[in-house]
Amino acid sequence: MTRKNKEKEMFGLMIGFIYIVFGFLQAVVSMGMVTILFIPAKPVGVLVLFVIGAVFLTGYRELNKGIREGVAYIHVGIMLSLLFSFIYILILFAGALETYILKNEDFENWTILDGMRPELYLGLLSLLALFKWRKDFSLSELIPERRKEND
Amino acid sequence: VKKDMKKIRIALAGNPNVGKSTLFNAITGARQHVGNWPGVTVEKKVGRRVYKGVEIEVVDLPGTYSLTAYSLDEIVARDYIVEEKPDVVVHVVDASNLERNLYLTTQLMELGCKVVIALNMVDLAEKRGDKIHVEKMAEFLEIPVVKTIASIEYGVKTLLDEVLKEAGKGIHHEHEIGYGKEIEKLIVQLENIIRKDKKLSNVYPPRWLAVKLLENDENIKEKLKRSKIKKDLKRFLAGVDTEEIETVMVDKRYEVINAVLHQVLKRGERTQLTISDMIDRVFTNKYLGIPLFLIMMWGAFELTFTFALPFSDLIDKSFGLLADWIRENVEPAWLASLLGDGIIGGIGFVLVFVPNIFLLFFLLSILEDSGYLARAAFIMDKIMYSIGLHGKSFIPLLMGFGCNVPAIMATRTIEDEKDRLITILVNPFMSCGARLPVYLLLAGVFFGKDAATVIFFIYALGILIAVLSAKLFRLTLLPGKPAPFIMELPPYRLPTLRTSALHMWERGRLYLKKAGTIIFAATVVIWILTAFGSQGYIGEESDISESYAADIGRAFEPVTAPLGFNWKMNTALVFGFVAKEVVVSSLGVLYGSESEEETLTDSLQKDKDFSPLVSLELMVFVLVYVPCVAAVAAIYKETNSFKWTLFSVVYGLVLAWLLAFLIHITGGLLG
Numbered sequence: 001m002t003r004k005n006k007e008k009e010m011f012g013l014m015i016g017f018i019y020i021v022f023g024f025l026q027a028v029v030s031m032g033m034v035t036i037l038f039i040p041a042k043p044v045g046v047l048v049l050f051v052i053g054a055v056f057l058t059g060y061r062e063l064n065k066g067i068r069e070g071v072a073y074i075h076v077g078i079m080l081s082l083l084f085s086f087i088y089i090l091i092l093f094a095g096a097l098e099t100y101i102l103k104n105e106d107f108e109n110w111t112i113l114d115g116m117r118p119e120l121y122l123g124l125l126s127l128l129a130l131f132k133w134r135k136d137f138s139l140s141e142l143i144p145e146r147r148k149e150n151d
Numbered sequence: 152v153k154k155d156m157k158k159i160r161i162a163l164a165g166n167p168n169v170g171k172s173t174l175f176n177a178i179t180g181a182r183q184h185v186g187n188w189p190g191v192t193v194e195k196k197v198g199r200r201v202y203k204g205v206e207i208e209v210v211d212l213p214g215t216y217s218l219t220a221y222s223l224d225e226i227v228a229r230d231y232i233v234e235e236k237p238d239v240v241v242h243v244v245d246a247s248n249l250e251r252n253l254y255l256t257t258q259l260m261e262l263g264c265k266v267v268i269a270l271n272m273v274d275l276a277e278k279r280g281d282k283i284h285v286e287k288m289a290e291f292l293e294i295p296v297v298k299t300i301a302s303i304e305y306g307v308k309t310l311l312d313e314v315l316k317e318a319g320k321g322i323h324h325e326h327e328i329g330y331g332k333e334i335e336k337l338i339v340q341l342e343n344i345i346r347k348d349k350k351l352s353n354v355y356p357p358r359w360l361a362v363k364l365l366e367n368d369e370n371i372k373e374k375l376k377r378s379k380i381k382k383d384l385k386r387f388l389a390g391v392d393t394e395e396i397e398t399v400m401v402d403k404r405y406e407v408i409n410a411v412l413h414q415v416l417k418r419g420e421r422t423q424l425t426i427s428d429m430i431d432r433v434f435t436n437k438y439l440g441i442p443l444f445l446i447m448m449w450g451a452f453e454l455t456f457t458f459a460l461p462f463s464d465l466i467d468k469s470f471g472l473l474a475d476w477i478r479e480n481v482e483p484a485w486l487a488s489l490l491g492d493g494i495i496g497g498i499g500f501v502l503v504f505v506p507n508i509f510l511l512f513f514l515l516s517i518l519e520d521s522g523y524l525a526r527a528a529f530i531m532d533k534i535m536y537s538i539g540l541h542g543k544s545f546i547p548l549l550m551g552f553g554c555n556v557p558a559i560m561a562t563r564t565i566e567d568e569k570d571r572l573i574t575i576l577v578n579p580f581m582s583c584g585a586r587l588p589v590y591l592l593l594a595g596v597f598f599g600k601d602a603a604t605v606i607f608f609i610y611a612l613g614i615l616i617a618v619l620s621a622k623l624f625r626l627t628l629l630p631g632k633p634a635p636f637i638m639e640l641p642p643y644r645l646p647t648l649r650t651s652a653l654h655m656w657e658r659g660r661l662y663l664k665k666a667g668t669i670i671f672a673a674t675v676v677i678w679i680l681t682a683f684g685s686q687g688y689i690g691e692e693s694d695i696s697e698s699y700a701a702d703i704g705r706a707f708e709p710v711t712a713p714l715g716f717n718w719k720m721n722t723a724l725v726f727g728f729v730a731k732e733v734v735v736s737s738l739g740v741l742y743g744s745e746s747e748e749e750t751l752t753d754s755l756q757k758d759k760d761f762s763p764l765v766s767l768e769l770m771v772f773v774l775v776y777v778p779c780v781a782a783v784a785a786i787y788k789e790t791n792s793f794k795w796t797l798f799s800v801v802y803g804l805v806l807a808w809l810l811a812f813l814i815h816i817t818g819g820l821l822g
Contacts, residue, residue: 072429
C-alpha cells in the first residue's frame with residue numbers, strides 16, 4: 001500500500017470514529033438525558049452522523065484489508081462531510097438573516113452559536129483533508145469539455 | 152420559413168440516457184426537459200430548424216434499447232420509423248457504451264431506413280482513454296458517423312450536414328445481417344409468403360417482417376391479423392421454434408457488433424478509479440446505499456424548509472403590508488374584503504411558499520441531473536421487487552415528489568399491465584409539491600423548529616403507505632410477480648447551475664401558473680362562499696359561521712368529528728380537491744376573515760380546535776386523501792377505467808380517515 005493510502009486509512013479510522021462518537025452524543029442529547037454545548041437535540045442528525053461515520057469506517061476497513069478501492073469511501077466520505085457542512089452553513093446564514101435583518105420574533109434569542117452542530121464543524125476536518133489531498137479530487141471528468149465544432 | 156423551401160423530416164432514435172433530448176434541444180433550440188432518468192422521453196416531441204435553406208422537422212422518439220416490441224416505447228419508436236418513414240433517422244449513440252448501443256443500430260440497418268450515427272458523449276469515452284476510429288466505423292457500417300457532445304452543441308452542424316447529404320441520396324437498400332444457413336432459408340420462405348400481400352410489403356420491408364415473425368414479435372403478429380396471408384403465415388410458423396431462433400439472432404447481431412468494434416475501438420487501460428467509480432462504489436453499496444439515500448433526501452428537506460424560511464417570511468410580510476393597505480384604502484368595504492382577505496389572503500398564503508417549492512425543485516434537479524437518482528432507483532430495486540413493484544416503478548414514484556400528474560403518465564414505460572396499474576394506484580401517496588405548502592404552514596405553526604423533521608416524516612410516511620398499499624394490491628387485487636428489470640446507470644455529471652435552474656423554473660412555473668389561475672378562481676369562490684349565506688350577503692363584520700362555506704364544512708362534520716376536525720378544516724379539505732395548495736389558501740380566507748390584525752399563524756394557534764395533534768392528523772389526511780382533480784383525470788386517462796379511478800379515490804379517502812383516526816386515538820392516549 002502507498003504511503004498516501006496509509007494516511008487515508010488512518011484518517012478514515014479517526015474521522016469515522018469521531019462521527020460515530022458525536023452521533024452517540026447527539027442521540028443522548030436528543031433523548032433529553034443531557035445537554036451538551038454545540039450538540040442539538042436533532043434525532044435525524046444522529047442518522048446523518050452515523051452514516052457519514054460508517055462510510056469512513058468502511059473505507060478504513062477495506063484499506064486495512066489491502067483493498068485498494070477502499071479509498072473511494074474515504075473520498076466520498078470527505079465529500080459527504082463537506083456537503084452537510086455546507087448545508088448547515090446555509091442554514092446558519094438563514095438563521096442570521098431571520099434574526100438580524102428580518103427581526104423575526106421566533107428568532108429573538110437566536111445567536112450564531114445556536115446554529116452550531118456536529119455536521120457543520122466536523123466538516124472542518126474534511127476540509128483539511130481535501131486541502132491535503134486536493135490533487136486526488138479533480139472533478140474534471142464530470143464536466144463536459146469545451147471544444148470547437150471543427151477541431 | 153418560405154413556402155417553397157425544401158422540407159425534410161428526421162427522427163432521433165437511441166437508447167435512454169444517451170443525450171437524445173439534449174441533442175434535440177441543440178438542434179431545435181427548444182426548451183425541453185433534459186434529465187438522467189431512464190425513460191424520460193415518453194411522448195413524441197417535435198421541433199424545427201432551418202439549416203442551409205432546408206426546413207428540418209425533428210422528431211424525438213422514445214428512448215429504446217432495441218426495436219422489439221417489449222414496451223410501448225419500442226412500439227411507438229418502431230411504428231414511427233416504419234410507417235411514417237422519416238427521411239433520415241439520426242441514431243444517437245453513447246460513445247462510452249458502444250457495444251450495447253450498436254445493437255439498436257443493427258436493427259435500424261435491417262429496417263432499411265437512412266441512418267446517420269451521432270456518436271455522442273465522445274468526451275467521456277476519450278477521457279476514459281477509449282479511441283474510436285470514426286472513419287473506419289462509418290466504412291464498416293456503411294453509415295455516416297459524426298462525433299458529437301450535445302451538451303455543448305459540439306458536432307451539431309457537421310451532423311446536420313451529413314443528414315442533408317443522406318436525405319439527398321437516392322433509393323436506400325437495407326443492410327443485412329447473416330443469421331446462418333438454416334435461419335436464412337426460413338427468412339426467404341417467409342419473405343415469399345409476405346410478398347403475396349402487396350399492400351403489406353409496400354409498408355414493411357419483407358425481410359424485416361420475416362425476421363420479426365421469426366422472433367415471435369407479438370405486435371407484428373397482431374398487425375398481420377387482417378392480412379390475407381395470415382393463414383399461410385400461421386401454418387408456416389407453427390412448425391418453427393421461434394424462441395430458439397430469437398436467441399440465435401441476438402447472438403448473431405452481437406457477433407457483427409463485436410467484429411466491428413474489434414476494428415474501430417481501442418479501449419483505454421483503466422488503472423485508477425475514476426470519480427464516477429468511487430461515487431458508485433459507495434452510493435450503490437449493499438448496506439450503505441439506502442441510508443445514504445435517506446440522508447441525501449433529508450439534507451434536501453432540511454434546506455427546503457430552513458434555508459428558504461427567511462425568503463418566505465419576506466414574501467409573507469410584503470403580502471401582509473399589501474393586505475393592510477388595501478383594507479385601509481379601498482372602498483367599498485366588500486371590495487376591500489374581497490381583495491384583502493380573499494385574493495391577497497388566499498393567493499398570498501400560497502405564494503409565500505414559492506421559495507420552498509423552487510428550492511425543492513432545484514435540489515431534486517441537481518440530484519437528477521448528476522445521475523444520482525438513477526442510482527437511487529438501482530439500490531431500491533430489490534426492495535421494490537420484494538414489495539411487489541417493478542424496479543421501473545421507482546422513477547415515476549420519485550417523480551411524484553414533484554407532481555403526480557406527469558408521474559402517473561411516466562408509468563407508460565412499465566411494460567406489464569399489473570405492474571403499471573399498481574404504480575399508478577400508489578403514486579398519489581408520494582407527496583407532491585402542491586402538498587408542501589400545507590405541511591409548511593401547519594408544521595411551521597405547531598412544531599416550530601422541529602418542522603423540518605415533521606415534514607420529512609410526513610414524506611417518509613407517504614413512501615411507507617405507497618409501499619404497503621402496493622404489497623396489499625399485489626397480494627389481493629393484482630396477484631403475480633413483477634416482470635424482470637434491466638436498469639441503466641448513466642455516467643455521473645456535475646450539474647450546471649444553468650440547467651438545474653432551468654429545470655427548477657420549468658417545474659416551478661407550473662406552481663405559479665396554478666396560483667394565477669385555479670387557485671385564484673378557487674380563492675374567489677371561497678371568499679364568495681364565506682361572504683354569502685342563506686340570508687344573502689353577510690358582510691365582513693358578521694359571523695362567517697353563517698356562510699355557505701360553513702354549511703359545506705358542517706355537512707361533513709358527522710364524518711370528521713371523530714377526527715377532531717372543525718367545519719373550517721372540512722371546507723378547506725373539500726376545496727383541496729381542486730388543487731392541494733387550495734387547502735392553504737382556503738385556511739387563509741377562512742381564518743383571515745375573523746380578524747384583520749392577526750396573522751394566519753396567530754389565528755390558527757388561537758383556534759381551540761387546532762393543536763399539534765390535529766395539525767398532524769390534518770397533514771396526514773392531506774397526504775393520503777383524494778389526489779387533486781388533475782391527478783384523478785390522469786389516473787382515468789392512463790388506466791382507461793372508471794372502476795380503477797373510483798377505487799383510487801375511495802381507497803385514498805378511507806385510508807386517510809383511518810390513519811387520522813389512529814393518530815387521534817394514539818395521541819389522545821399519550822396525552
